[in-house]
Amino acid sequence: MVKISRPTISLLVQAHKLQSYFPNSKWRLENCGNTLVWKEALKPSELSLTYMIKLVYQREKHPDVFIVEPKPLLLAKGATKLEHVYCTKKQHICIYYKNASEWNANMMIADSIIPWTSEWLLHYEYWVSTGIWHGGGIH
Numbered sequence: 371m372v373k374i375s376r377p378t379i380s381l382l383v384q385a386h387k388l389q390s391y392f393p394n395s396k397w398r399l400e401n402c403g404n405t406l407v408w409k410e411a412l413k414p415s416e417l418s419l420t421y422m423i424k425l426v427y428q429r430e431k432h433p434d435v436f437i438v439e440p441k442p443l444l445l446a447k448g449a450t451k452l453e454h455v456y457c458t459k460k461q462h463i464c465i466y467y468k469n470a471s472e473w474n475a476n477m478m479i480a481d482s483i484i485p486w487t488s489e490w491l492l493h494y495e496y497w498v499s500t501g502i503w504h505g506g507g508i509h
Contacts, residue, residue: 379477381404382390385397388408388479392453395410396410397409405428405429408425409423409438414489414491419495421439435465435487436463446501
């Protein structure tokens, strides 16, 4: 059986889809066109704060999402670091388990990574209020 791989979605197509969903967002290509950097303000609910996020997506890698503002993010009472992040200081959030192939380069970032980021922010707000992470995931 021959495995047929689909071509990955180009960074430019990803950027245009993000821009179509978020017309006020800013994006640029870096690293000789091999890295997409995208910034936008997200508000996960009507009662939520607005968060400025930065997505960095390097071709053939997983997208990385950072909370740029507010900085620093608040911690839950008694916590010394953020929940479900790769780095508290950089506010580099963990929105899916990379080893489980939950995301791949044939998926649109606007339809996957950005909603997952919004969901992480909502769980973050619950965590700050309650001290309990309700978002699941692997610790």
